[in-house]
Amino acid sequence: MSGKLVVFDFDHTLYDGDSGSHLVGWLLKRSAWRSVAAILAAPVLLPLVAFLPTRRFGISGFLWIGTLGTHARHDLDALIDQYVTDDAANIRARLLPKALTVLQKHRDAGDEVLVATGAPPELARAILDFVAHQDLPVIGSLSRPFLGGLVTREHCHHDNKMRMVRAAGHGPIDVAYSDSAADLPLLLAARAPVVVNPKRGRVDMFRRVLPPGTPILNWGCADRGGD
Template identity: 35%
Template sequence: MSERTVVVFDFDLTLTRWETASRFFKTLLRRQPWRIAGVLLALPVLVPLWALPRTRRRPVRFAVWMATFGRSREALVALAVAHADEVFAGPEPVFLAQGVGRLRQHLAQGDEVVIATGCWEPLARALLEREGLQDVPLVASTLRPFLGGWVSERHCLGENKIPMLTERGYPPPWRMAYTDHRADLPLLRNSEQWCLVSPGETCLRRIEQTMMTKAQIVSWRNA
């Protein structure tokens, strides 16, 4: 057992009710029809790429580039903050009450809690601030400029979470991990204990087969 009691939480659909970055970039596309038109014009190229696991992320990257084209980093950060304000003012809670409750329970116990997410860092931070979790360390994805828009620089997903957490001072093994997705199998392999949040059947089967043990499940999204 490690001496440190580091607990790693995934973010989207583990602490939140939806994929936060996806919702944000879709909102940016919808606000200006010419951006959607650009995505639609590229569909003959994007659809075949989506069909292959090796190239499946490229259509998503193109959509993010289209949503961010012509926008500075400062403008994007301002849009992320405004988006956080907008969704928090909406009728549906952004965060899962039981997930946030579990996170706060770990903090109260003296555990070191860190959130590792594929969400874009400024967006995840803005959302956490509005939930009163601004002091929880955050390791998140970054973007870099490319041909007038923005594309993924470091995506905090899957295997990438390991070095990104390590660089921030949270090397494995971790005492506990919470996630909803099988992409986090590398995280689970490096955690002494782990918990799945409302997993789908395919996700649950894949993780239990790989980890060769029954999963501990919490049904925060089904509550």
């Protein structure tokens, strides 16, 4: 081992899109009443999702509607397996080859590679299984039962992502890859931050707050910025 700890975000970094939202969308579309309930709840839940301090509560609301009738944490794992099987072709197409090449180079060099994502860890693991990275450690958002469904207990996001990485026993971060302004705590903690596939409107902000010369790259997200 080289001793380097390399942390990858998942959504818009290894995967083109928001994998958790894609899963929740699939959960909601399983039945007409879930879809209608989500539409009716959207005026309340979407503003919560839009703002960092309340994002977990908005996500929890949609997840609860999508999982109502699910009474145990392991039941969500079974639903994730079904979703990944049902939508395998689309999911596989969303994995970013450039990103996977960089990830593999780190693994080949003996680096300790970790994925830290706002998505459920089981979802990221199942998607990475498509490209033979099933042994890759993943830290992600955790759910808990609530009133007949599931809600988010720990959102692996912003400062809490760093707290969860530290709680898992990981030390100083050598390299971090992420697209998101919400991952500034992760990027600022890394000795060598790398921004990939950022929203175009966030590029100037990243240049201001991250060390001079920080790479800002595009790994294949057509609607995103980066070189």
